[in-house]
Structure formats: structure tokens, C-alpha cells
Amino acid sequence: MLTTPVSTVLLAYCVAKLDGSVVALIYQITKTGFWNLIQEQWIMNICGTIQCWKIIGVLSLTQMIFMRFLPGCSSWGLNFFPASILIDLYLELVITLVCFGFIFCGILYIKGVFFPSTVESDLSGNVVFDFFWGTELYPRVLCWDVKVFTNCRFGLMLWQMLIFSGLAYQQNTYGEISFAYMATAIIQTQYLFKFYLWEKAYTKSMDIAWDRAGFYICWGCIAFVFVGFNTPTIYLAMYNVDISREFCAACILLGVLFTWLTYWADMQKEIVRETEGKCLVFGKKPEIILAKYKVGDREEKVNILLVSGFWGWARQFHCILELLASLAWTLPALFNTIFPWIYLFTLCLVVIQHVVRDEWKNKEKYGKYWEEYSKRVPYRVMPYII
Numbered sequence: 001m002l003t004t005p006v007s008t009v010l011l012a013y014c015v016a017k018l019d020g021s022v023v024a025l026i027y028q029i030t031k032t033g034f035w036n037l038i039q040e041q042w043i044m045n046i047c048g049t050i051q052c053w054k055i056i057g058v059l060s061l062t063q064m065i066f067m068r069f070l071p072g073c074s075s076w077g078l079n080f081f082p083a084s085i086l087i088d089l090y091l092e093l094v095i096t097l098v099c100f101g102f103i104f105c106g107i108l109y110i111k112g113v114f115f116p117s118t119v120e121s122d123l124s125g126n127v128v129f130d131f132f133w134g135t136e137l138y139p140r141v142l143c144w145d146v147k148v149f150t151n152c153r154f155g156l157m158l159w160q161m162l163i164f165s166g167l168a169y170q171q172n173t174y175g176e177i178s179f180a181y182m183a184t185a186i187i188q189t190q191y192l193f194k195f196y197l198w199e200k201a202y203t204k205s206m207d208i209a210w211d212r213a214g215f216y217i218c219w220g221c222i223a224f225v226f227v228g229f230n231t232p233t234i235y236l237a238m239y240n241v242d243i244s245r246e247f248c249a250a251c252i253l254l255g256v257l258f259t260w261l262t263y264w265a266d267m268q269k270e271i272v273r274e275t276e277g278k279c280l281v282f283g284k285k286p287e288i289i290l291a292k293y294k295v296g297d298r299e300e301k302v303n304i305l306l307v308s309g310f311w312g313w314a315r316q317f318h319c320i321l322e323l324l325a326s327l328a329w330t331l332p333a334l335f336n337t338i339f340p341w342i343y344l345f346t347l348c349l350v351v352i353q354h355v356v357r358d359e360w361k362n363k364e365k366y367g368k369y370w371e372e373y374s375k376r377v378p379y380r381v382m383p384y385i386i
């Protein structure tokens with residue numbers, strides 16, 4: 001009790017003020033005197049500053065609240081919900097999400113017609129089309145961006161919550177977590193972590209910068225992702241599939257590899273654009289096309305199209321990597337039923353329409369520059385195949 005508080009302060013002093021040099025610390029102690037140095041630090045910080053006391057206060061309070069209120073705690077008679085609740089109530093939740101998605105899109109449609117947030121909003125005159133496609137590109141409600149809410153927060157956070165809930169369900173039901181569930185949960189969790197690391201670039205992707213906020217994107221992220229993108233999770237959480245430790249490890253390795261290769265491919269074009277080509281791609285100077293495009297009737301802008309790296313193998317090679325990562329987290333479900341594989345089938349359809357629309361959009365936007373890119377990189381998604 002006498003030595004540790006003093007040595008703790010000295011350690012912190014050493015790293016904060018003396019570049020972590022223990023030699024400098026010893027020198028300082030001999031120069032100032034041991035007790036003088038300790039007193040000096042204590043007095044200078046008045047036994048800790050007000051800001052530091054606030055940090056400790058907030059941390060203690062939030063942890064105490066979590067201890068009382070989070071799932072599993074029955075004190076104070078609150079016992080909100082068990083951690084497995086998303087699996088326990090899966091069917092009811094899906095029905096509720098489908099309805100919530102419709103109500104959300106209905107309100108969004110009415111808001112778009114009567115109170116558009118920006119000028120990038122218009123009506124086609126066909127109510128069904130406008131409801132499906134949306135009327136606004138960047139709708140906001142008060143200070144909230146609707147697409148960031150549906151795509152980046154609601155849909156993907158619920159996806160991650162379902163994975164955690166599955167862990168609790170497996171533990172409660174089977175008394176352990178199967179290797180198959182462990183593999184799928186680990187791969188998907190690090191995939192979603194990768195998404196948040198890359199989120200800034202996602203705001204420039206087709207979903208955000210091109211697709212309007214309507215049924216397709218908003219209902220899709222609120223309800224469809226929870227069902228269509230989670231068939232391996234829900235199947236492996238509810239039913240025990242027996243796989244070996246080695247197979248589990250192989251799936252995790254492949255899943256992690258393909259997730260980060262996707263990140264690498266996505267970041268390659270981001271970095272090339274950010275540095276205006278002054279970087280290395282696969283260790284070499286990047287090959288680029290300076291593609292001009294028109295904004296409105298007059299203004300002309302330029303974007304870099306990367307022709308080397310992953311973007312030189314095929315124009316949308318990153319989609320193959322995305323599919324392979326998803327394959328890795330579906331494989332642990334094996335082949336007893338096609339239910340868990342519905343996700344991969346759905347993803348193929350989503351990716352195909354995404355690739356086709358993206359190609360069409362880029363052709364329209366960049367014209368002859370896209371044609372030049374397509375000549376230099378003739379394959380769309382898979383080198384030597386398509």
C-alpha cells in the first residue's frame with residue numbers, strides 16, 4: 001500500500017514526461033529528490049484534475065448501471081431480457097421488422113413528397129416506383145441521416161446482435177457453443193468489424209451515393225438483411241451441426257483471409273484517389289486513367305480510375321472476394337439442408353444486380369474513359385471467365 005501508489009505515479013511520469021526513459025527517471029529522482037518529485041506531481045495535479053475525476057465518475061456510473069440493467073441481471077426486478085432473445089423471438093421479430101420497414105418507408109415516402117430535405121429529390125409520377133426506389137438521395141430527419149441509420153447502424157448492428165444472441169442461445173440450449181457456430185460467428189463478427197473500419201468509404205458507394213432511400217435500400221436493410229443475410233447464423237444457432245476442430249479452423253482462416261483481401265481491394269482504389277496516384281499498388285506505381293465526367297450541364301470533374309492492382313485483374317474482382325468470405329462462414333453449416341445456403345444464393349443475386357447496375361452507371365458517367373478501362377481490363381468480375 002505504500003510502494004505501489006508511488007511506483008504507479010512514477011511509471012506514468014516516466015512515460016508521459018520522460019519519453020519512457022527509465023535512465024532519465026533515475027536521473028530526475030537523483031536531481032530533484034524522490035519525495036520532492038512525488039509531491040510535485042501530486043500537487044501539480046491537485047490529487048487528480050477535475051476532468052479526470054469526471055472520467056472516473058462517468059465510467060463508474062455507466063458500469064454500475066450496466067451491472068444492474070443488462071440482460072441476465074434480475075436485481076431491481078427489471079430483468080429486461082435474456083441475451084438469447086433475438087433467437088428466442090426470431091419469427092415474431094421478423095414479422096415485426098417487415099411491418100416496421102413498411103411503416104418506415106411509408107413515412108419516408110410522405111416526407112419525401114411534402115418535406116424533401118435537399119434538392120436531390122424528385123417524383124416520377126408512379127407511386128409504386130417512387131415507394132420502391134425512394135424519392136430522396138440523402139433524406140434527413142431532424143439531425144439524423146436516414147441512410148446512415150438504416151444501412152450502417154440499424155441493419156448491420158442488428159446483424160451483429162443476432163450473432164451474439166446466437167452464442168447465448170447455443171450456451172443455454174446445448175450447454176456449449178458448437179465449432180460450427182463458433183466459426184460462423186467469428187468470421188461474420190470480424191467481417192462486420194471490417195465494414196466499420198471501411199465505413200467512411202462506404203458513404204461514397206453506390207448504395208449511398210446513387211441509390212435513393214426507398215423500399216429497396218431502407219426496407220432491405222431494416223428487414224431483408226435480418227432474414228436473407230442471416231440464414232447460416234440462425235440455422236447454426238438453432239441446430240447443432242457437428243464439424244471438426246480442424247475444419248472450424250480452416251473456415252475461420254479462409255473467412256479472415258477473404259474479408260481482408262476485400263478490404264485491401266476496396267482500400268486500393270480509395271488510397272489511389274486520396275493520394276492522386278502518389279502511392280504504391282502491389283509495390284508498383286499505379287496505372288491510372290484520368291476520367292472526366294459532367295456534373296449537371298456545364299461543370300466538368302475528374303476522377304481516377306485505377307487500372308492496376310485488384311482493379312486490373314477484373315473490373316469488379318472485389319465481389320468475388322466478398323462471395324468467398326461469405327462462403328467461408330456458410331460452409332460450417334454443411335449440406336444437410338439448403339436453408340443456410342439461401343444466404344449465399346441471395347448474395348449472388350444481390351451482387352449480380354449490383355455489378356450490372358454499377359457497370360451501367362459507370363459507362364453512363366465516364367463514357368469513352370470507361371470504354372478505355374474496359375479495353376485495358378476486359379474481364380468484369382473473374383479474370384479469364386467473365
Ligand SMILES: NC(=O)C1=CN([C@@H]2O[C@H](COP(=O)(O)OP(=O)(O)OC[C@H]3O[C@@H](n4cnc5c(N)ncnc54)[C@H](OP(=O)(O)O)[C@@H]3O)[C@@H](O)[C@H]2O)C=CC1
Pocket residue numbers: 201202204205206207262266269303304305306307311315318319322347350351354358361362365
Ligand atoms: N454484402 C453485400 O450485399 C454486398 C457487398 N458488397 C461489398 O461492398 C463493398 C463495396 O462494393 P461496391 O458497392 O461494388 O463498390 P463501391 O461502390 O465501393 O465501388 C464501385 C465504385 O467505385 C468506383 N470505381 C469503379 N471502378 C473503379 C476503378 N477501377 N478505380 C477507381 N474507382 C473505381 C466507381 O465509383 P465512382 O462513381 O466514384 O467512380 C464505382 O461505382 C465491397 O466490399 C463489396 O464487396 C457489394 C455488393 C453487395
Ligand SMILES: CC(C)CCC[C@@H](C)[C@H]1CC[C@H]2C3=CC=C4C[C@@H](O)CC[C@]4(C)[C@H]3CC[C@]12C
Pocket residue numbers: 151195207215216217219220221224225350354
Ligand atoms: C429489397 C431487397 C430485395 C434487396 C435489398 C438489397 C439491400 C438490402 C442490399 C443491396 C446492397 C447491400 C450491401 C452492399 C454493401 C455492403 C457492404 C458490406 O461490407 C456490408 C453489407 C452491405 C452494407 C450490404 C447491405 C445490404 C444491401 C444494401
